[in-house]
Amino acid sequence: MDFSTFINNLTPAAIFFYVLSFLTILCGLMVVLARNPIHSVLFLIGTFFCLSGHYVLLNAQFLAAVNIIVYAGAIMVLFLFVIMFLNLRQEDEESKTNLVKIAATIVGGTLGVIMVGVLRKSQFGSYNPYEFDSQVGMVESLGNVLYNDYLLPFELASVLFLIAMVGAVMLGRREAGDRHF
Amino acid sequence: MAFSIDAAFIIKAIIILLIFAITLLIATYSTYAERKVAAFIQDRIGPNRAGPFGLLQPIADAVKMFFKEDFIPSHASKWLFILGPCLSMLTALMTSAVIPFGDSIKYEAAPGKVWDVAVQAIDVNIGILYVFGVVSLGVYGIMVGGWASNNKFSLLGAIRAASQNISYEISMGLAIVAILMMTGSLSIRHIVEQQHGGNWNIFYQPLGFVIFITCAFAECNRTPFDLPECETELIGGYHTEYSSMKLGFYLFAEYINMFVSSAMIASLYFGGYNYPGMDWVQAKLIAATGEITGHNLATLVGTLAFFGKSLFFVFFYMWVRWTLPRFRYDQLMNLGWKGLIPLAIVNVILTGGAILYLKPLVVSLLK
Numbered sequence: 317m318d319f320s321t322f323i324n325n326l327t328p329a330a331i332f333f334y335v336l337s338f339l340t341i342l343c344g345l346m347v348v349l350a351r352n353p354i355h356s357v358l359f360l361i362g363t364f365f366c367l368s369g370h371y372v373l374l375n376a377q378f379l380a381a382v383n384i385i386v387y388a389g390a391i392m393v394l395f396l397f398v399i400m401f402l403n404l405r406q407e408d409e410e411s412k413t414n415l416v417k418i419a420a421t422i423v424g425g426t427l428g429v430i431m432v433g434v435l436r437k438s439q440f441g442s443y444n445p446y447e448f449d450s451q452v453g454m455v456e457s458l459g460n461v462l463y464n465d466y467l468l469p470f471e472l473a474s475v476l477f478l479i480a481m482v483g484a485v486m487l488g489r490r491e492a493g494d495r496h497f
Numbered sequence: 498m499a500f501s502i503d504a505a506f507i508i509k510a511i512i513i514l515l516i517f518a519i520t521l522l523i524a525t526y527s528t529y530a531e532r533k534v535a536a537f538i539q540d541r542i543g544p545n546r547a548g549p550f551g552l553l554q555p556i557a558d559a560v561k562m563f564f565k566e567d568f569i570p571s572h573a574s575k576w577l578f579i580l581g582p583c584l585s586m587l588t589a590l591m592t593s594a595v596i597p598f599g600d601s602i603k604y605e606a607a608p609g610k611v612w613d614v615a616v617q618a619i620d621v622n623i624g625i626l627y628v629f630g631v632v633s634l635g636v637y638g639i640m641v642g643g644w645a646s647n648n649k650f651s652l653l654g655a656i657r658a659a660s661q662n663i664s665y666e667i668s669m670g671l672a673i674v675a676i677l678m679m680t681g682s683l684s685i686r687h688i689v690e691q692q693h694g695g696n697w698n699i700f701y702q703p704l705g706f707v708i709f710i711t712c713a714f715a716e717c718n719r720t721p722f723d724l725p726e727c728e729t730e731l732i733g734g735y736h737t738e739y740s741s742m743k744l745g746f747y748l749f750a751e752y753i754n755m756f757v758s759s760a761m762i763a764s765l766y767f768g769g770y771n772y773p774g775m776d777w778v779q780a781k782l783i784a785a786t787g788e789i790t791g792h793n794l795a796t797l798v799g800t801l802a803f804f805g806k807s808l809f810f811v812f813f814y815m816w817v818r819w820t821l822p823r824f825r826y827d828q829l830m831n832l833g834w835k836g837l838i839p840l841a842i843v844n845v846i847l848t849g850g851a852i853l854y855l856k857p858l859v860v861s862l863l864k
Contacts, residue, residue, distance in 0.1 A: 381626035389633025
């Protein structure tokens with residue numbers, strides 16, 4: 317099968333999938349390769365966008381929207397916020413010695429090898445496209461699963477978030493007589 | 498068969514284009530209305546030179562914006578400087594996709610075969626989350642532009658915008674949660690349909706409405722919360738370095754945001770295209786002009802009601818802008834975190850209690 321027949325046989329969903337995947341990988345690479353931290357953050361936002369596109373293709377609209385709201389809309393704004401304050405525009409040469417570079421390559425390479433190994437070992441169960449419920453990613457079914465089958469883990473996770481929040485407030489609390497600005 | 502699908506597609510395309518055009522038109526004339534309202538409140542005349550009553554003023558402004566020198570500061574990071582206003586405009590225009598502007602248009606493709614096309618670009622079952630997601634992205638335009646200008650005042654404006662948006666998004670989300678508890682659906686169309694006639698959410702959620710509209714003011718960066726462009730402290734805030742149409746995009750995006758948030762307020766709390774006596778009007782119109790034309794005319798009346806409500810809130814935005822002075826930054830943060838968020842949580846608890854205990858009581862009393 318040559319390339320042109322492959323292109324001609326693509327369904328619209330497949331075209332979307334390939335374009336989105338290309339964009340996702342491109343944005344992901346640019347996060348690492350961009351020299352300016354602000355550019356990295358913006359590419360990371362782009363990656364989250366493309367991932368949301370993948371969720372929509374999988375008919376998981378709720379996950380797509382929540383991914384945008386939480387990651388692209390809230391967490392990345394805080395990233396950008398902090399990086400703007402730090403003013404990292406000039407290259408910080410001290411953190412880029414050869415030792416750091418070699419260590420980073422080894423750590424990153426090891427992580428990559430582990431991920432590839434796990435993917436190769438893992439057995440993806442096959443699914444029957446005729447019996448597959450296309451509504452499984454919708455908010456109604458997700459809510460049913462969360463509040464029926466996984467109620468305890470869900471509530472425990474919310475308690476964990478509450479603890480983290482209280483901890484953050486305690487750390488950021490102004491002491492008596494202490495002025496920050 | 499193929500023809501009729503095409504016809505439904507064409508009607509949908511026309512609706513989408515119309516919504517887009519109307520959003521832009523309303524935003525254009527909001528700039529005119531803002532100055533007229535300001536003039537009225539301050540006992541002046543306002544723009545009256547270009548065209549009758551100054552009606553051509555927005556067009557004159559746009560032409561002026563286009564012909565001004567487009568200047569990019571040499572120390573700015575060029576691509577991000579261009580990206581900022583584009584992002585602002587993009588996120589502002591994306592939101593209107595899920596707002597239901599009217600009931601539905603019926604179209605007879607063949608005898609006995611009637612197509613029912615909703616007056617809405619797309620009806621997704623997570624509509625309100627979509628709006629919320631796009632709104633939370635709106636701050637990037639300001640942050641990117643403010644940072645890329647490489648100006649201390651721009652950066653301060655950008656940082657203020659970011660912290661303000663994040664703070665007020667939380668209470669806005671909590672105010673919406675109370676609505677979701679009442680309706681049990683994330684689709685804006687469902688929320689509007691449940692407010693049939695005069696059964697509007699404002700009567701059940703007055704506190705939620707006050708919280709929501711306060712947060713909407715903060716999210717649109719409108720006075721009294723226009724700290725990001727506070728001219729007495731920050732020159733022009735995030736758009737200090739901008740000129741020409743890039744500045745125009747920032748200012749225009751604000752007016753689009755104003756209209757879209759007014760439309761959201763109208764559909765969430767004031768019944769959207771519902772109005773008291775709508776069933777009577779629809780029955781009369783159907784009796785007078787027939788099933789399909791009558792339905793379409795009733796839809797048109799509903800859409801007009803919706804635009805009336807939305808435009809009232811656009812006016813409300815201007816009214817507040819020319820009446821209230823600007824908050825101080827610490828007052829803004831105190832109001833957001835210590836005032837509105839606890840209030841919104843109380844509202845959620847009250848709504849939950851009312852749904853659990855009050856609603857069965859009222860229903861049993863009415864029986």
